[in-house]
Amino acid sequence: MTKNIKKKLPLFILPVLVIAGMSFSGNRINESSIKFPYEQAGLTESEAAAHLINRFTFGPTPNEVDKVVHEGLEKWFLQQLSANMNDDALNEKLKDYDALNMSNAEILQKYPSNAEILKLAMEEEKINKEAIADGSRDKKEVMNDYRKKHGFGTYKQLYDQLISQKILRATYSQNQLQEVMTDFWFNHFNISIAKSSYGMFAISYERDALRKNCLSNFEQLLISTAKSPAMLQYLDNARSTGKNSRLGDTQEQTERKIEMLKNDTSAAARNKQEKLEKKLNSGLNENYARELMELHTLGVDGGYTQKDVTEVARVLTGWTVFPALREDDPARAKKLALFDSEKSKRMGFVHEGDFLFALNRHDDEEKTILGKKFPAGGGYDEGLQLFHLLATHPSTAKFISKKLAIHFVSDNPPQSLIDKMAKTFLDKNGDIKQVLLTMVQSPEFWSKDAVREKIKSPFELAISTMRILNTSSISRPDVLNNWITKMGQRIYFYQAPTGFPDNAQYWINTSSLLNRINFGLAVTSNKIPGLNYDLAALNDYKEPESAEKALEVYCKLLLPERNTESTIKRLTPLLNDPNLESKIDKASKENAKKDDSTDDGDVMASDTPIKSNKKNNYSGSLNFSNSSSLKQVVGIILGSPEFQRR
């Protein structure tokens, strides 16, 4: 069996099992004490394995159910929790995406914003503003020329890399749970890349703040997001300045000065006014503070008030992005010298990578949050205490547990399950692995009400399709992404900090359902260029003895451990259509006339067996695996209701 899988699945390398005595952020797990209660729920081992795979990966690969049964369900899960499988094959696919390993500073340098490009280009080419304004020099052309000349990339190229890597990781990573959790936390701590000012930082946000901490400890994860330039910019905390801070207390004076300069039209006065307005463009901003409590930790019913929101915002004044991230920023040396000096450190400034705690923006007076007093002068540590308070709060334990249960168990998870998970969350200091272990060891996880009850999101649907077809390469992830968008999920672009709603009702509506059905058909009719899969290989190049047999075989292959009876019954007429022969004949003639340029190297592109041997094809004894009928059948199975569920 093992040998067989290896031969068939070069991409999904078998794991090397080294899990003895695992240690999870201080909470040791006794491997032998872990037992999944699926038998009590009436599931066979194979059914249980399929359920496990459906919930903790982006969908099974061919024969993966057998593989997990062979390995042992508990062992497989612990292996996924440890997220240390070799991912060389994936990394090989990602190697041409240059931005993925860049720091934020490098990204700013290699992918400067449009405004920055224009400024630099005008300086270098000695183009004056008037030339751009009166149209004698085309703005776009100037920017494009400059970009080309210096080898700079565009913002679109940057986020295309982000999107492509997400699709490739989800499809090919051996550490599937890590990718599922990264996706989950991204949606929980959602940022949108609609705006480049924070979208620029999304790559490092996902990589350094989320993936790195996705299976660690909630408090650590929370603080990583709080310090990330992406979050600091997205919810405006980077600009929030305390009223009682050194910068903030001159606000009224600043306003007065601007007022006085208003009638002075000299260039110097205008310049000064601009500077003052920039200074004024700071003040307390509650946006992050509110979402931090409502969406990231306590939940909207978590027992906080508007007063708490304001107080949290005050605590977090001064949490901002280091002002000169780029290595080649002329101001960088000066800023580094300033903020890294012993004097600044003594005063209470904190500089860690991209993050800066700017004491001069911080409101240093006393605050009270959820009844807890934060005495004056708490500085940076006060923020850490706040995050500790929020991350370990019972409301947070419940809120996070419920969200996890909704994602992994059902849209309406039982309260008993949430309570168990929340208890673990509190007992184990927010250890995410422990919370997941509690969930998967609970009977509620395995209950018949939960199995197959989650509807795949469009992203999950697309990736699970890639995985079950054992797609060996996806050379146009952007086209695949267009389909995901069409089905109702524009990944990385969900504008509200809530993230996408995680329930079936959100994903399934009259038009999205049609698009989902069309997706399966598009995949198998080669309308999505760049997908390389081999339907015959899925069945080990064995020819099914009849069309009916082929249907049965492929239903089982594509819908492992599902009841496929109704699907088979409903699709059989498709094969037994008395006019099929003449229709296929006609269609193959039509197909022959068509330009084959969209086929893009799909090994299934050739329909010659139909043309040359249509009778045999209809009787099903020869070449059915390579016919367009099989593609159609597979397309329909992918569009079937069973395949929409996970």
Next chain:
Amino acid sequence: MSTRRAFLKGAGIAIFGISIGGVPNFVARAANNLKQNRLYKKKKVLVCIFQRGAMDGLMAVTPFEDAYLKSARPTLFMEAGRENPLIDLDGRFGLHPAFKSFEPLFKEKRIAIVHGIGSPNNTRSHFDAQDYMESGTPFNKGTSSGWLNRAIGVMGHDASPFTAVSLTSSLPKSLYGTNQTMAISNLNDFALQVKDNRFNQGLVAGSFEDLYDETTSSLLKETSKESFDAMKMLQHADVKNYKPSYGAEYPKTPLGKAMQQIAQLIKMDVGLEIAFTEHSGWDTHVGQGTLQGTFARSATDLSNSITAFWTDLGGDLQDDVTLMTMTEFGRTVKQNGTGGTDHGRASCNFILGNDVNGGKVHGLVKTLATENLEDGRDQPVTTDFRAVFSEVADKHLLIRDNQILFPDWKGISIGVMKS
């Protein structure tokens, strides 16, 4: 619902699998024979636009004589009157210049404005406030249906899969519920894409229809019925080459496109009664701007999309349509430190239609002195959104019993519609 399904079967179009050519082109026929043989008795249409992110009502329609507002917004306040940007509506309120295409409609008394509108629940969370407004139950989180969905139930016309349509990629909370609704992001995409394999398109569609009819997931089952019905109805309608009437020019924006498609559906006469779409970009925490900036951009898009829609409908159809905007809350009276405004309480909304008591700013707006503000910072809500929504539903859609739309609502209407 059974009535409609029976109707569709009767019309011969549910037997999809036999032949595409055999499907009666009844949508096109209906459009051609608008005056005779109408399949659906012409109904009133309510169009709702949700402005997500919370529109600053004080910037949209500014009480420009209010000295408190002026001092609270040193860089955001604009004056009205000659040489000044705001469009003076009535000597007290000034319309933001980006809404200038509304001015003639306001003068013709087709547009009414309600100022001080909002929710009795003082949450300042976008998500919650939208949820409450769309469910129509501002104190009940557990409501699983939207007020517009319940409205369909009350009307009970049950004639078309197009009764309630949301021009969004996914279904909004307003339309959640047990009555059939649909979300379409683009009418052109509404087909099963098996064109390369024309030889068995009918079979494929039939197979899907049967498969979904048998699934144990009731959500998939019910939604699929709507999908297939709607697909059949749109099959022969020429949605690709639509030309707006009366020289209407829609902005080339998502909202402009959505409004155009709503107009298309109305003209196709496929039984539309409730249309919904949404407009984002109103969460102006930073750099809200005055004549230009994020607020002005959104306002231009909104007003031009609405007026293009209205122009496109032309004479007769305008009588059947009422359009209403809504937003989850307003914004702080005082501008914040980042050239914007934060989450507040009351905002304003626009209602357009020939039955509207227009040319007026309805509602109560006191001077914005601190003592008149909610929590000392926000324009207080003086008109419950349910008063306005239920009056529009009553007068336009003839839904007399507003207890189903707004179960806890016991207030009275404020006269935004002609009586």
